[in-house]
Amino acid sequence: xxxxxxxxxxxxxxxxxxxxxxxxxxxxxxxxxxxxxxxxxxxxxxxxxxxxxxxxxxxxxxxxxxxxxxxxxxxxxxxxxxxxxxxxxxxxxxxxxxxxxxxxxxxxxxxxxxxxxxxxxxxxxxxxxxxxxxxxxxxxxxxxxxxxxxxxxxxxxxxxxxxxxxxxxxxxxxxxxxxxxxxxxxxxxxxxxxxxxxxxxxxxxxxxxxxxxxxxxxxxxxxxxxxxxxxxxxxxxxxxxxxxxxxxxxxxxxxxxxxxxxxxxxxxxxxxxxxxxxxxxxxxxxxx
Numbered sequence: 063x064x065x066x067x068x069x070x071x072x073x074x075x076x077x078x079x080x081x082x083x084x085x086x087x088x089x090x091x092x093x094x095x096x097x098x099x100x101x102x103x104x105x106x107x108x109x110x111x112x113x114x115x116x117x118x119x120x121x122x123x124x125x126x127x128x129x130x131x132x133x134x135x136x137x138x139x140x141x142x143x144x145x146x147x148x149x150x151x152x153x154x155x156x157x158x159x160x161x162x163x164x165x166x167x168x169x170x171x172x173x174x175x176x177x178x179x180x181x182x183x184x185x186x187x188x189x190x191x192x193x194x195x196x197x198x199x200x201x202x203x204x205x206x207x208x209x210x211x212x213x214x215x216x217x218x219x220x221x222x223x224x225x226x227x228x229x230x231x232x233x234x235x236x237x238x239x240x241x242x243x244x245x246x247x248x249x250x251x252x253x254x255x256x257x258x259x260x261x262x263x264x265x266x267x268x269x270x271x272x273x274x275x276x277x278x279x280x281x282x283x284x285x286x287x288x289x290x291x292x293x294x295x296x297x298x299x300x301x302x303x304x305x306x307x308x309x310x311x312x313x314x315x316x317x318x319x320x321x322x323x324x325x326x327x328x329x330x331x332x333x334x335x336x337x338x339x340x341x342x343x344x345x346x347x348x349x350x
Contacts, residue, residue, distance in 0.1 A: 068101070069093045069110050077115050083151040084141055086124075087131030096128055104128075130155045133263060140167060140177070149177045156182040158262025169273035184280035185273060186262055193260060201256040208249035215242035 071089035075082060095102045104121045111117045130151055138160035140149035149167065156179060157163035166185060170177045222235035268276060303309055 069107055072107055073110065073114050076111050076117055076119065083127055084131060084139065087127035087151070090124060090128035091131050094124075094128065096125065096132075126155060127151070133158075134160055134163075138163075147171070147177060150179055153177060153179045153182045156186055156262070158186060158265055159267075161267040162186070162262075162265060165267045165270050166273055169270045172270075173274050175274070175277065181277055184284065185268070185276045186265065188276050188280035188283070189265055189268060190260070190262070193265065194258065197256045197258070201253055204249060204252040204256060208246065208253055211242060211246035211249045215239060215246055218242050 069089075070093070072086065072093055075086040075089045078085075090104075090107065093102065094104060094107050097103050098105050098121060100106070104124050107124055108119050108121050111119045134154050136144050139145060139154065140147060140163065142148035147167070149163070154163060157166060163182075166182060167177050169175075170181065175181060218235050218239035222232060222239055225232035225235055300309075
């Protein structure tokens with residue numbers, strides 16, 4: 063079988079001048095498997111594109127299209143046809159699941175915020191970060207519970223070993239050991255389940271009223287990271303000129319004055335944030 067016959071829908075979608083990502087994703091769902099190798103694997107599709115169209119598609123890109131088309135069936139897509147507004151496919155991918163995107167779209171439209179890839183990514187990145195931090199705290203508590211369960215099991219084993227076989231104490235110790243073992247296994251599974259952050263598709267949808275706050279705090283955090291990165295880059299770049307004594311007094315005085323203005327503005331921002339102390343109501347977002 064030729065590659066043209068093997069992946070007909072994929073080839074038709076891929077040949078279009080203005081490729082419809084949803085059409086190609088749906089074609090991949092029908093004709094290709096979500097794996098790299100095999101006659102229906104994504105590498106075979108990549109080879110078919112190269113042979114039949116001369117187009118060099120990336121395997122990871124095709125997997126993204128296929129998985130997004132699978133996660134978002136036509137009725138749950140914001141493609142301007144099934145639902146409005148028109149939201150790019152990659153923003154669907156960033157949202158992780160249809161329920162989250164529904165909430166984000168509704169909240170953004172209500173607040174006049176664009177449902178852009180950048181905004182969706184910022185919201186989901188913030189949610190994953192907070193969820194990761196919450197899980198770390200829960201995992202510490204789960205580890206304590208696991209240690210207690212292991213200690214309880216050890217005590218039950220010791221009691222059983224010291225008791226006379228067939229005695230009531232031996233029987234009770236055996237029952238306590240089994241119960242402690244069950245508790246230990248559950249605690250161990252709890253610790254394991256809390257490792258890391260959940261995948262985007264597994265994140266619960268945010269509450270509609272929290273979306274604006276999520277976006278604000280996510281942008282704020284991203285801006286802080288950008289400021290730090292810029293300042294560190296400036297220091298690296300200017301240091302050789304400083305060491306070589308190449309800077310004029312006029313340049314230094316003007317730069318110091320401007321940096322002092324920046325410091326004052328950052329101080330004002332710090333004071334503004336500190337005003338929130340005592341007013342905090344918990345996390346930066348809530349889930350449904």
